Every structure is written in C-alpha cells, then in structure tokens.
Amino acid sequence: MPKMGKQTWKFMSNIxxxxxxxxxxxxxxxxxxxxxxDQVYDDMHCGESNWELAxxxxxxxxxxxxxxxxxxxxxDIDIFLAGDLLNQTVTSNYIxxxxxxxxxxxxxxxxxxxxxxxIAALLVDSGFANYVIGAVSSHNATAERQFRxxxxxxxxxxxTATYTVTGAGAALVSKEASPILIKEATIGKVTDWGxxxxxxxxxxxxxxxxxxxxxxxxxxxxxxxxxxxIVTGDLSSVGSPIAKQLLYEKGYNVxxxxxxxxxxxxxxxxxxxxxxxGAACSAVVTYGYIANQIASGSLNRVFVVATGAxxxxxxxxxxxxxxxxxxxxxxxxxxxx
Amino acid sequence: MGQLNNKTNYKKNIxxxxxxxxxxxxxxxxxxxxxxxxxxxxxxQNFYIRFFDFTEKTAGAPTQGTLIILSCLLTGIGVYDKIGxxxxxxxxxxxxxxxxxxxxxxxxxxxxxxxxxxxxxxxKLAGAVIVFGVVSAAVLGIIRLFIMNLLG
Numbered sequence: 478m479p480k481m482g483k484q485t486w487k488f489m490s491n492i493x494x495x496x497x498x499x500x501x502x503x504x505x506x507x508x509x510x511x512x513x514x515d516q517v518y519d520d521m522h523c524g525e526s527n528w529e530l531a532x533x534x535x536x537x538x539x540x541x542x543x544x545x546x547x548x549x550x551x552x553d554i555d556i557f558l559a560g561d562l563l564n565q566t567v568t569s570n571y572i573x574x575x576x577x578x579x580x581x582x583x584x585x586x587x588x589x590x591x592x593x594x595x596i597a598a599l600l601v602d603s604g605f606a607n608y609v610i611g612a613v614s615s616h617n618a619t620a621e622r623q624f625r626x627x628x629x630x631x632x633x634x635x636x637t638a639t640y641t642v643t644g645a646g647a648a649l650v651s652k653e654a655s656p657i658l659i660k661e662a663t664i665g666k667v668t669d670w671g672x673x674x675x676x677x678x679x680x681x682x683x684x685x686x687x688x689x690x691x692x693x694x695x696x697x698x699x700x701x702x703x704x705x706x707i708v709t710g711d712l713s714s715v716g717s718p719i720a721k722q723l724l725y726e727k728g729y730n731v732x733x734x735x736x737x738x739x740x741x742x743x744x745x746x747x748x749x750x751x752x753x754x755g756a757a758c759s760a761v762v763t764y765g766y767i768a769n770q771i772a773s774g775s776l777n778r779v780f781v782v783a784t785g786a787x788x789x790x791x792x793x794x795x796x797x798x799x800x801x802x803x804x805x806x807x808x809x810x811x812x813x814x
Numbered sequence: 815m816g817q818l819n820n821k822t823n824y825k826k827n828i829x830x831x832x833x834x835x836x837x838x839x840x841x842x843x844x845x846x847x848x849x850x851x852x853x854x855x856x857x858x859q860n861f862y863i864r865f866f867d868f869t870e871k872t873a874g875a876p877t878q879g880t881l882i883i884l885s886c887l888l889t890g891i892g893v894y895d896k897i898g899x900x901x902x903x904x905x906x907x908x909x910x911x912x913x914x915x916x917x918x919x920x921x922x923x924x925x926x927x928x929x930x931x932x933x934x935x936x937x938k939l940a941g942a943v944i945v946f947g948v949v950s951a952a953v954l955g956i957i958r959l960f961i962m963n964l965l966g
Binding site for chain 1: 817818819821822824827829831832833834835889892895897898899900901902905908911914915917918919921922923925932938939953
C-alpha cells in the first residue's frame with residue numbers, strides 16, 4: 478500500500494536521491510558545515526549587481542552542480558519543481574525560464590525543500606517522470622528586504638529572531654541507483670497556534686513540526702529511535718526545545734536523535750541570533766552534509782522535517798497569526814536495508 | 815495531555831523557552847553609545863563656535879549636518895547596523911539613527927531605479943517619525959497656546 482495511515486506516502490519502487498547540488502554564502506561557508514557545500518561565495522552579491530540576481534545565481538549554480546555530478550543535461554530532466562521566498566517565487570520562475578524544463582512552481586516557505594523532494598519522489602514513483610529536479614533558494618538580503626527592514630537599517634533585532642540562510646540546494650530524484658533512497662514522505666497540515674511575532678518564527682513553527690513528526694511516527698508505527706537523526710528545518714534555539722517538549726508530551730522522546738538545520742549550519746558564536754532559517758537552510762544541510770553522511774555510511778536512516786511559516790509581511794502587519802507547516806521525507810542508506 | 819500541548823494557552827506557556835532581552839544591559843549600552851554620540855555632537859558644536867563664525871544658537875545646523883554625513887557613511891560601509899544591534903535605542907534615537915533609516919532605504923531600493931526605487935522608498939521608515947513628530951508638535955503647540963491663554 479502506498480498510503481500509510483493518514484498523511485504518509487510509502488514509495489513503492491526504489492526511488493533514489495541520485496544527485497545533489499548546494500551553494501552557500503560567506504557566513505554559511507564559515508560555519509561548521511562549510512566544506513560540505515559544492516560551491517561557496519565569499520561575497521553576498523555572488524558577482525551580480527543586485528541581491529535578487531545573486532539569489533538566482535545561487536540556484537542556477539546549485540542545479541548545475543547537481544546535474545554535472547551525474548553527467549546529465551537540462552534536456553534529460555522531465556520536471557523541474559522549485560520554490561523560494563520571494564514574491565511569486567520569482568527566482569524559481571526565472572531559472573525555469575533559463576533551463577526550459579517543464580516546471581511547477583511550489584511554495585511552502587521554508588518547508589519548500591521537502592515539499593519539492595516529496596513531490597519529485599511521487600512523480601518518479603508513479604511513472605509520470607523519470608528524472609525530476611527539486612530546487613530551493615533563499616538569500617539573506619532579499620528575504621530581509623521583503624520580510625523585515627532594509628539590510629543596513631540599524632534597528633536591533635530580538636534574540637528570538639532567526640537569520641535567513643544565503644544559499645540554494647538542488648536534488649535530482651530518479652530510479653537510477655545511488656547511495657541514498659527516498660523511502661517515505663509525510664505531508665503536514667497547516668498549524669496555527671496563535672503566534673503573531675515574525676521575529677519569533679521558531680515558537681510559531683514548533684507545533685507544526687511536532688504535529689508532522691507525531692503524525693509520521695503514528696502512520697508508520699515507529700518510535701523516534703528507528704531513526705539515526707530526526708532533523709527539523711529551522712526551528713532555531715527557541716523552537717527546538719519547544720518541539721521536543723511537545724513531542725515528549727505526545728509520548729515520543731526525540732532526545733538524542735533530534736537536531737535542527739538552523740543550529741547545525743552556524744557556529745554558536747556567529748551573529749545569527751537564534752539560528753538559521755530560510756528555504757535554503759534545510760536544503761543545503763540535507764543535500765550537503767546529511768547526504769554526505771548517508772552516502773559515507775555514518776547515518777543510516779534520517780527523517781528530514783522542513784518547517785515553513787506561511788505568512789506575508791502585509792498580513793503580519795494586520796496583526797494576523799502565523800500559519801505554519803512542516804513536511805517530512807525519510808532518507809535511507811541504500812546499502813543498509 | 816501535558817502543559818505545552820494546549821493551543822489556547824500556547825503563547826503563555828512557551829514564555830520560559832523564549833530568550834528574554836536583558837533590559838538593564840540594553841539600557842547601559844544605549845546610554846553609553848547614545849551618550850557618546852551626544853558627546854560627539856557637543857564637541858562638534860564647540861568646534862564650529864570656536865573655529866567658525868557660529869554662535870551657540872546657529873551651531874546646531876552644521877553639527878547635525880556633520881553627524882548625518884557620518885551616519886550615512888557608516889551606513890554605506892555596513893557598520894551602522896552593527897552599532898545598532900549593539901546599542902539599540904542609543905543609536906536609533908539620535909539624528910544619526912534617523913539618517914541611517916533614510917540611507918539604508920535608499921541603498922536597499924537602488925536596484926529599482928531612482929524615481930520608483932530610491933525616491934519612493936526614501937521615507938519608508940523615517941516617514942513615521944516625521945508624521946508623528948509634526949502631528950505631536952502641532953497638538954502640543956495647541957495645548958500650550960490654550961494653557962498660556964488661560965493663565966492670561
């Protein structure tokens with residue numbers, strides 16, 4: 478049965494994460510995972526004249542690395558699934574215009590990474606596509622300008638705020654064997670527990686992450702220790718302990734297996750407030766570091782739960798609460814079955 | 815169910831998890847940095863009075879002008895936002911903070927053109943300060959006028 482429980486899909490054939498590509502900005506490259514990225518830029522402009530073009534370059538190069546590693550060309554890909562944080566997902570739209578792969582734009586805020594990966598695996602499993610690329614990007618300066626204040630504005634930010642990751646991640650999904658299998662995906666539902674503070678997205682997203690993780694464990698009948706790692710997208714140092722406590726109260730103890738991409742990507746002494754966030758946060762950590770760890774055998778089973786805050790600056794100023802979502806994908810070492 | 819898994823009281827129950835700002839430390843930092851900016855202003859004012867043809871009344875204008883230029887330069891080279899993160903209100907409230915809000919908006923929207931980008935967005939943040947400054951000045955002026963008339 479491809480459907481497990483209420484929210485989880487089990488892929489029937491062997492679906493592989495055939496290749497990945499990651500790009501990252503200067504602060505990310507100085508972080509603990511700096512050498513797991515395919516390409517890093519020491520300048521936030523990435524050689525472009527404005528931030529939006531820089532973000533496009535990040536996504537273009539991430540896809541380029543992803544394709545080059547398996548000697549594929551754009552023409553070999555059947556579907557391109559992509560999303561980013563900018564209005565109307567313009568970064569993805571322009572990249573899709575350049576690469577001329579049939580395209581579906583996706584938006585799940587920072588959860589877009591696992592949203593595209595889940596749909597990519599679904600399309601390959603169902604036979605509607607043989608090769609699918611899923612890609613996401615985010616850029617600190619484009620996100621700052623859209624969601625907060627001008628980048629050089631001197632207004633202080635609270636400690637609960639997060640720092641948008643500059644980078645992009647791309648994944649090639651196919652039935653072509655690789656060391657990493659995509660086993661299951663759990664689609665989350667919008668969870669809104671009444672947080673209005675856009676400078677505290679960790680608290681807003683924690684219930685969504687806990688909901689999706691609990692739904693996944695219930696659907697599959699597993700316990701958290703089935704996984705070597707349950708990694709959330711960008712709950713930060715504020716949301717992570719909240720999500721852990723929420724899960725503990727639901728009867729799942731994730732202590733010891735839980736980590737957060739937003740805390741893994743930066744060193745604690747980097748000036749990133751509560752941690753990293755953004756669509757690229759979970760993408761570059763998963764497609765870079767975690768993919769390497771699975772391929773090298775250090776990790777066997779990983780449940781990646783990307784979390785997203787589905788708000789816009791306008792509704793936020795209208796004092797609306799922040800609707801949040803989390804989507805999870807199970808990655809497994811192909812040799813470890 | 816435990817205490818956190820409660821949608822209605824969630825906002826209240828997560829308080830212990832949220833990092834609280836250190837108000838005392840923030841006040842001290844704001845006092846020191848804000849005070850330093852004012853000290854700089856005093857020094858500039860005395861400089862203009864001593865070496866140029868300004869009086870205590872007229873020296874305000876070149877003093878402010880110099881502080882604004884300094885703030886714009888620091889914003890342009892990407893330093894003022896770091897000072898702001900450290901000092902909070904200390905660097906936000908003085909005239910330098912006002913200049914920073916305008917310069918940062920101009921820098922941010924440069925890519926959208928001079929008219930619709932820079933000119934339209936220049937007062938995006940500073941606009942609120944101007945509106946409330948002008949309105950409160952008018953209201954307080956009227957109140958003052960009334961009181962003065964009442965007292966004869």
